[in-house]
Amino acid sequence: MEKVVIIGTGCAGLTAALYTARADLSPLVLTGTMPGGLLTTTSIVENFPGFPEGIDGYELMTRMQKQAERFGARVQFGTVESVDFGGSPLKLVVDGDPIEAQTVIIASGAGHRHLGLESEELLEKKGVTYCATCDGALPMFRNQPLVVVGGGDSACEEASYLTRFASKVYLVHRRNELRASKIMAERTLANPKIEMVWDSAVTEVLDVKKDEVTGVRLKNLKTGQESTLDCAGLFVAIGHVPNTGLFKGIVDMDENGYIQPKRGTETNIPGVFVAGDCSDPVYRQAITAAGLGCASAIDAERYLAALNA
Numbered sequence: 001m002e003k004v005v006i007i008g009t010g011c012a013g014l015t016a017a018l019y020t021a022r023a024d025l026s027p028l029v030l031t032g033t034m035p036g037g038l039l040t041t042t043s044i045v046e047n048f049p050g051f052p053e054g055i056d057g058y059e060l061m062t063r064m065q066k067q068a069e070r071f072g073a074r075v076q077f078g079t080v081e082s083v084d085f086g087g088s089p090l091k092l093v094v095d096g097d098p099i100e101a102q103t104v105i106i107a108s109g110a111g112h113r114h115l116g117l118e119s120e121e122l123l124e125k126k127g128v129t130y131c132a133t134c135d136g137a138l139p140m141f142r143n144q145p146l147v148v149v150g151g152g153d154s155a156c157e158e159a160s161y162l163t164r165f166a167s168k169v170y171l172v173h174r175r176n177e178l179r180a181s182k183i184m185a186e187r188t189l190a191n192p193k194i195e196m197v198w199d200s201a202v203t204e205v206l207d208v209k210k211d212e213v214t215g216v217r218l219k220n221l222k223t224g225q226e227s228t229l230d231c232a233g234l235f236v237a238i239g240h241v242p243n244t245g246l247f248k249g250i251v252d253m254d255e256n257g258y259i260q261p262k263r264g265t266e267t268n269i270p271g272v273f274v275a276g277d278c279s280d281p282v283y284r285q286a287i288t289a290a291g292l293g294c295a296s297a298i299d300a301e302r303y304l305a306a307l308n309a
């Protein structure tokens with residue numbers, strides 16, 4: 001039986017892995033479908049303390065994994081299919097195989113929010129994407145006008161990154177003020193290759209019939225006026241939704257699916273702890289996820305010490 005199973009290898013999961021490994025608990029760390037988590041899709045991370053020049057997101061996560069493995073964490077490529085937290089031991093099925101554990105740390109992170117348009121789903125990977133660093137350099141986007149939707153740090157970061165490849169980037173935001181942090185907003189507004197399209201929503205991605213993105217249909221939310229904008233790609237950066245569907249009806253969560261800890265990182269299930277973006281609708285930073293990963297490891301360690309005393 002495993003002492004600790006950690007679900008997720010983002011900042012929260014890998015920090016929990018480091019701490020539980022150093023406590024000699026030999027944690028089993030499951031990657032899910034996105035090893036390294038969302039940060040691996042970021043370009044330069046400028047706000048993780050200790051890296052004054054910034055650090056590539058993928059590089060940061062690779063280093064975190066190496067550090068945890070150095071102390072005995074076992075990182076396994078695998079996706080949790082179901083859980084049975086009805087008793088002790090805790091039970092999980094990972095890619096068809098049963099696993100039993102004394103404690104589980106849920107650090108399953110969050111995924112990209114979609115606009116919810118039928119045309120968006122039909123043209124995904126055919127010009128609609130959720131990650132500029134993954135897809136921005138593709139030949140189909142080079143020297144073409146591109147559209148980014150959103151007004152937060154992610155949208156600003158995506159828009160700035162895409163100016164390397166695009167002939168022009170339109171940033172479509174539903175209000176007339178960016179939500180992004182001041183430094184990111186100022187950089188974005190000062191970039192001559194980015195044109196803001198304020199107070200507007202994308203109502204359709206064109207052109208489903210051609211099976212490729214040729215433009216977007218826009219609606220001005222103040223005037224109701226509709227228009228179209230030619231582009232070769234649509235980059236959606238409108239926030240995230242927690243990856244917690246697996247735990248619905250089992251682990252307490254709020255109406256948006258964020259797991260709600262009872263005390264510290266403890267959930268309503270004894271032995272099950274939570275950390276990072278899957279339980280944080282407020283801060284959602286790499287460093288806060290890492291901090292909560294540390295806290296969850298300490299909570300799990302204390303729980304095990306009491307259980308085995």
Ligand code: NAP
Nearest residue numbers: 047150151152153154155157174175179237238239283284
């Ligand atoms: P966010 O801060 O939640 O911003 C989401 C943006 O999308 C908001 O501007 C929101 O508009 C808009 N939006 C939400 N739903 C929409 C919809 N259905 N249609 C159109 N627009 C919609 O998300 P984020 O930008 O992904 O950032 C998440 C967290 O990560 C934040 O805490 C951020 O600071 C952090 N982050 C940091 C960095 C960095 O520092 N390098 C980079 C990326 C992210 P409203 O403004 O009108 O609500």
